[in-house]
Amino acid sequence: MINLVRAELRKATTTRLVWTMPLAMFLLGVAFTAISGYFLVFAELPGMDVRMSEGMSELTLARSVYTGAIQMAYLLALVLGILTVTGEYRHQTLTSTFLAEPRRGRVIVAKLVALVVVVLVNGLAHVAGSFVGGASVLAAGDVAVFPEPADLTWTLLRMLLVLVLWGLMGLGLGVLIPNQVAALFVGVSVAFLVEPLLGFGVASFDRVAEAARYFPSQATLSALSVYEGMDAGTAQDLGGAPDPLSWWGGSLVLLAYAGVMTAIGWVITRRRDVS
Numbered sequence: 001m002i003n004l005v006r007a008e009l010r011k012a013t014t015t016r017l018v019w020t021m022p023l024a025m026f027l028l029g030v031a032f033t034a035i036s037g038y039f040l041v042f043a044e045l046p047g048m049d050v051r052m053s054e055g056m057s058e059l060t061l062a063r064s065v066y067t068g069a070i071q072m073a074y075l076l077a078l079v080l081g082i083l084t085v086t087g088e089y090r091h092q093t094l095t096s097t098f099l100a101e102p103r104r105g106r107v108i109v110a111k112l113v114a115l116v117v118v119v120l121v122n123g124l125a126h127v128a129g130s131f132v133g134g135a136s137v138l139a140a141g142d143v144a145v146f147p148e149p150a151d152l153t154w155t156l157l158r159m160l161l162v163l164v165l166w167g168l169m170g171l172g173l174g175v176l177i178p179n180q181v182a183a184l185f186v187g188v189s190v191a192f193l194v195e196p197l198l199g200f201g202v203a204s205f206d207r208v209a210e211a212a213r214y215f216p217s218q219a220t221l222s223a224l225s226v227y228e229g230m231d232a233g234t235a236q237d238l239g240g241a242p243d244p245l246s247w248w249g250g251s252l253v254l255l256a257y258a259g260v261m262t263a264i265g266w267v268i269t270r271r272r273d274v275s
Contacts, residue, residue: 004106008114017083021076022125028072029129036068037137058147060229063155065134067224070159071192073126074166074220077119078187081170084115085265086180108266111171119167123160131156155224161251162220165258169216172261175268191216213245214253222250 012018040061056064088094097107135145146152170187177183196217203212212218221227222245245253 001106001110004110005113007100008110009117011087012084012114012118017080021080022122025073025076025122025126026129028076029069029126030133032069032072033065033130033133034137037065037134040064040068041137041141041143057229058144059151061143062134062138062145062147062152063224063228064226064230065138066130066152066156067159067221067226068134069126069130070162070220070224070226071196071217073123073130073159073163075188075191076122076126077163077166078170078173078191079184080119080122081115081167081172082174082183082187083180084111084118084171085174085269086178086183089178090180104269105266108269112168112262115167115171116164119164120160123163126163127156127159130159158224158247158251162223162254165251165254166216166220168258169261172258172263172265175265210243213243213250216254216257219245219250219253219257223247223254224250 088097098104138145173187174180174183177186195215199212199215199218202215203209213222225247227244228247244250
């Protein structure tokens with residue numbers, strides 16, 4: 001098993017993705033965190049001479065700033081998961097992989113372990129970039145850069161967990177759609193546009209509004225406690241669902257999505273013919 005994991009990690013470290021993806025994670029973390037942080041720290045509410053950050057505790061503001069680029073990060077984690085499988089189909093290396101290890105279950109486990117390692121490395125790059133961008137904005141706004149270190153560190157650690165779970169969802173999607181271009185198009189378009197818009201639409205109808213908090217994007221925000229400490233109106237103005245889940249509830253929802261996608265990938269990979 002260790003040799004299989006090493007082989008999967010070698011596949012990930014012998015392409016340009018080994019440095020381009022962490023670099024993208026870092027730069028996007030810096031840029032999008034700084035942009036969203038500037039809005040939170042300096043922007044005023046429409047029609048009111050009051051900043052968005054008024055009424056927020058330092059912890060709430062810092063947590064909202066540092067998680068401002070999470071959507072871009074989990075999109076890239078999703079892409080990493082998709083590429084883990086579809087790259088083998090695209091370059092027609094899956095057959096040789098299964099010939100080297102006919103027990104497909106072991107191959108799947110090795111891919112899962114290697115993907116977790118890769119996503120964690122990229123996640124650390126994103127956290128570093130988010131800290132650079134967020135700390136710059138908070139310092140410019142004369143706000144504490146790292147208030148309540150224990151709570152804020154716990155949020156950043158949960159950010160890594162969220163990215164790993166999105167990566168596992170991507171792996172499952174890559175198995176369902178072996179064509180790399182199609183899988184990337186479907187995954188990115190659904191995660192970036194369709195699912196958030198659908199969640200926003202669902203949240204607009206009182207009868208089904210509670211269902212919105214179980215959507216992956218809303219579960220991600222809940223897992224990071226992004227809106228904890230904000231009043232309900234401000235949270236919804238910023239895109240939060242009514243009555244959001246607790247951090248552990250959001251984490252469990254994401255774990256359920258990742259578990260289902262991984263299980264589907266496991267079953268299909270073990271049964272699908274390859275050529």
